[in-house]
Amino acid sequence: MPVSLDSVRERDRQDPLADFKSHFALPEGVLYLDGNSLGAQPKAAKQAVDETLDQWRDQLIKGWNQGWFDAPERLGNLLAPVIGAQRGEVSVTDNITLNIFKLLGYILGQGKEGRQAVLSEGGNFPTDGYIAQGYCRVSGAEHRFLPEGGNLAEHLDGVAVVVLSQVNYRTGKLRDIATTTKLVHDHGAEVIWDLAHSAGALPIDLNGCGARYAVGCTYKYLNGGPGAPAFLYVHSDHQDKGWQPLSGWHGHASPFAFEADYTPAGDISRFRTGTHSALAYAALEASLALWSEVDMQALREKSLAMSDLFRECLSDIFTTHNIDDITPSASERGSQVSLMDSQNGYAIVQALIARGVIGDYREPGLMRFGFTPLYLSFKDVWQAAQHFREVMESGEYQDPQFHVRGAVT
């Protein structure tokens, strides 16, 4: 290996985030580079869920007055500092797909001076486009795709809203929120930021960047558990501009008055819909509690250092085996390494999984490895790279068992 084990041990000794690993319940024998799909389990999650089960058993309906009902806003306030938002600007609710629909309706319902088009990114995570298409079918607005790699400024004529991901789920490429938001606003449009692959992966300053609307998920870098509820951000200056279309009783100004007509709540809670799972929020709250201690600049430095270490350990292997390292440069990178091998990518990922090194594979040919600074050490990264090297040098990936396509998530 081009990098010595001793040197990475020294980096672990100097890592200001090293102690966070002790807060996670990690399985033996696994090197987990898929926290960009599903984060690992904080140890506190189990106790929090157990307590909520006990609360359901013992308090029954009274549990709703003992923390369950207010969870969307309370968790939103825990999350706000992680994405550069203020108290009262974030709701933890529903999923990303639904939250994008709410914001599309909320923004287009304000009347955008004849603009009727919704622009979503081609080549990025497709649910953002699917729900934009769904919204447009109901509302009569026009849906357009921004071609992958296209110049955004050239595609904003007649556009009311654009949905953009801060980090591309395939390449890991990072967009600059500040300059892009200004560009979109200068063209008279609004932008909904999708932070699925960036929240908890790098510092985000939504307020400082002038961002008005964002959504994101909490089960990737935020470690909230499988299918944990998503979040929605609306800048405090833009929270009183009408209805969001998924108007349910939890978003009503007086949910327990049971009035016949809908009146949206005066604050971020208008973006709620109906009743939410207390168990799902319990696990997430335990995870979010960790983030108040995290130095986000240190997180960013470690993220970049880990992804660079992995690539440095393997650069000769990439060359020898014609693996294309498409990972963006540090300033344009999320927190993942992206490698292309259309012939053997799938099999390499399967061979690594068989060794306990968990990455994931996306057609065509893309191997993704996520780097989560809270529970990965530099030694973990080095060992994962060593396994990758051995899989390639031994030809292990050529074993036919690793070429059988199964259900892939």
Place this chain on the structure above:
Amino acid sequence: MPVSLDSVRERDRQDPLADFKSHFALPEGVLYLDGNSLGAQPKAAKQAVDETLDQWRDQLIKGWNQGWFDAPERLGNLLAPVIGAQRGEVSVTDNITLNIFKLLGYILGQGKEGRQAVLSEGGNFPTDGYIAQGYCRVSGAEHRFLPEGGNLAEHLDGVAVVVLSQVNYRTGKLRDIATTTKLVHDHGAEVIWDLAHSAGALPIDLNGCGARYAVGCTYKYLNGGPGAPAFLYVHSDHQDKGWQPLSGWHGHASPFAFEADYTPAGDISRFRTGTHSALAYAALEASLALWSEVDMQALREKSLAMSDLFRECLSDIFTTHNIDDITPSASERGSQVSLMDSQNGYAIVQALIARGVIGDYREPGLMRFGFTPLYLSFKDVWQAAQHFREVMESGEYQDPQFHVRGAVT
């Protein structure tokens, strides 16, 4: 008391459902008559959630291939017999509010020959109307209310879809699905049934009644846990009629192909949106597993017998204290007793809660007591009535502490 304790003990001995109580974790000292708001905890729920926590910890992303991903359809199939549906006709997903929106868009998207109005019930649970209003704001359809007690047939002109609850959440009054569905279809409209207060409370035969569309919740009589996911039913003949508007990646025909354009799945899974909480589904699945053993006719008989017992025990009290028993007759009753006392209703419910008898109160003046045949005995009902009697005869409800309005759910 007009009914002896010995006689109710004999009824418990003869109760064919008596053994189900042993499957629930019930707190000591509580007589729980609020299962129409939040069902009690099945003992199996804790183990199921613990196993899912372990699966998250140990299997990490692989959990999605080990039961999590298929949960909406698998749980739908567990639930189907309880509501008279076939395999493949029920999805457990999102919440009622969102599921109504999906069905409104799905039905109106089919083109209803110039019909543009959505009718929802005044005086019933308001989220059904709120989301109908939200849908209409986006789509341009017209929203109308069916006045409480109004004749449905007189309000169907120009109506494309009507949203009706099988059981009214306030009065407990039951609608006949078969005759009402036929009436609506004969007028050229569709009906979405809301089964929130009936699923798990009484036998339902959606297929036999000609029902095409329904939604419902699982945290009341189905005991799925606080905020457990809702369900959506679409008859097998009507599952391939276009998009539902909340089109997310989990409802795509090929969710893991990550195609740019949305294509709805060919089956009930098209009504999914995005990623769901594995923890929430685990608790619900443990609860639904119990229902395969339940004789729904026996459940109905016990439900009516319990609500009648409660009223029989208290009929003299109601007269003496001017409490209006608005509970419908047996053939028109859900599984609750509804009592009106606009002066003291709130305080009576609070005094009962202080004694461990949990019912709930809804403005103005409504006391609701839900009867859940799986975990209540006739003795429980008798004891709850005895407490009610003592609260009234002693004047305990007049204590000022019980008149202070707090947060009510």
